[in-house]
Amino acid sequence: VSDFKPTTTMRAAVLHGIRDLVIEERRSPSAGPGEVLVKVSSVGICGSDVHYFEHGRIGDHVVESPMVLGHEAAGLIVAVGKGVTTERIGSRVALEPGIGCRQCSYCHQGRYNLCPDMRFFATPPIDGALCEYVVVPADHAYAVPDGMSDDAAALVEPLSVAIWADRTARLGAGSSVLIAGAGAIGLLVTQVAAALGATEIIVSDVDASRLELARSFGATAVLDATKPAEGLAVDAFIDCSGAPAAVRAGLPAVRPGGTVVLVGMGGDELTLPLSLLQRREINVTGTFRYANTWPTGIALASHGLVDLDGLVTGHVDLDHTRDAIVPDPSAGQVKMVVRPGE
Numbered sequence: 170v171s172d173f174k175p176t177t178t179m180r181a182a183v184l185h186g187i188r189d190l191v192i193e194e195r196r197s198p199s200a201g202p203g204e205v206l207v208k209v210s211s212v213g214i215c216g217s218d219v220h221y222f223e224h225g226r227i228g229d230h231v232v233e234s235p236m237v238l239g240h241e242a243a244g245l246i247v248a249v250g251k252g253v254t255t256e257r258i259g260s261r262v263a264l265e266p267g268i269g270c271r272q273c274s275y276c277h278q279g280r281y282n283l284c285p286d287m288r289f290f291a292t293p294p295i296d297g298a299l300c301e302y303v304v305v306p307a308d309h310a311y312a313v314p315d316g317m318s319d320d321a322a323a324l325v326e327p328l329s330v331a332i333w334a335d336r337t338a339r340l341g342a343g344s345s346v347l348i349a350g351a352g353a354i355g356l357l358v359t360q361v362a363a364a365l366g367a368t369e370i371i372v373s374d375v376d377a378s379r380l381e382l383a384r385s386f387g388a389t390a391v392l393d394a395t396k397p398a399e400g401l402a403v404d405a406f407i408d409c410s411g412a413p414a415a416v417r418a419g420l421p422a423v424r425p426g427g428t429v430v431l432v433g434m435g436g437d438e439l440t441l442p443l444s445l446l447q448r449r450e451i452n453v454t455g456t457f458r459y460a461n462t463w464p465t466g467i468a469l470a471s472h473g474l475v476d477l478d479g480l481v482t483g484h485v486d487l488d489h490t491r492d493a494i495v496p497d498p499s500a501g502q503v504k505m506v507v508r509p510g511e
């Protein structure tokens with residue numbers, strides 16, 4: 170069925186401590202019951218990988234022992250465990266990196282992103298996907314069509330963050346939305362908003378070149394984030410910047426009864442204009458990752474409604490992972506991709 174010969178060791182990008190990333194040999198995983206073994210093809214570098222690299226922690230999640238980074242991954246199924254059909258071998262797949270317990274009330278409700286026992290790639294102490302082989306439950310490996318690139322398959326993960334944000338903001342045909350921050354997530358939120366039929370998509374950022382990108386990805390107007398946004402009355406404001414100043418600047422742009430979704434991660438606390446929120450009955454919420462988004466993400470990307478390859482600004486092999494995590498600040502990077510197979 171498969172001519173795949175399991176290797177006993179593989180190479181992995183392992184974070185040992187702050188700014189201490191080592192490419193080392195590790196034991197190769199093997200697929201247990203219900204699991205598939207995936208040869209990793211592309212891994213997108215995320216802000217959270219950079220944050221763990223720079224600070225060794227994100228909030229309560231602290232890197233206490235060496236951990237493989239990376240959670241935006243795609244690859245090829247090379248072996249399957251007991252109970253999984255061998256027909257899946259040879260399938261190119263996008264990987265969903267968070268595995269709920271499947272037992273708790275949140276998992277039962279389909280809100281598994283809130284599962285207290287979630288195991289998530291590259292969230293301590295769980296190893297991530299910046300390595301040659303990973304194992305996931307078979308239902309977390311979603312087949313992608315031939316026309317979709319490995320990079321695009323990997324980037325269904327950040328696309329999922331955007332889908333979840335736009336769903337939470339209840340965007341639909343004719344919606345108006347203000348999006349703060351035109352990094353990878355903001356640009357994806359912009360594209361998904363357009364795909365959902367939003368007709369007024371205003372993007373703010375401090376960087377003019379990113380605003381140009383936002384226009385090319387569907388923004389109908391762009392704003393300089395350093396200047397107050399005046400005269401707007403949008404249905405939803407989605408912050409993807411994590412910058413307190415951007416959140417405060419965006420709130421007055423929300424119409425009465427509108428929604429604010431805080432996606433960007435910044436400081437732990439934020440001062441909000443309470444009387445404005447009360448008078449306008451504005452609904453403010455956060456988002457935590459996503460749930461049930463991969464089929465939508467693959468459909469949007471494979472039908473050309475969202476351009477994922479267009480976000481990729483560079484590739485490196487596994488040995489050069491560090492260069493992708495600490496990019497040249499003058500290079501205007503949006504999304505770096507590591508190709509562990511090269």
Ligand SMILES: [Zn+2]
Pocket residue numbers: 215216217240241326327
């Ligand atoms: Zn990510």
Ligand SMILES: [Zn+2]
Pocket residue numbers: 269270271272273274275276281284285286287
């Ligand atoms: Zn659970």
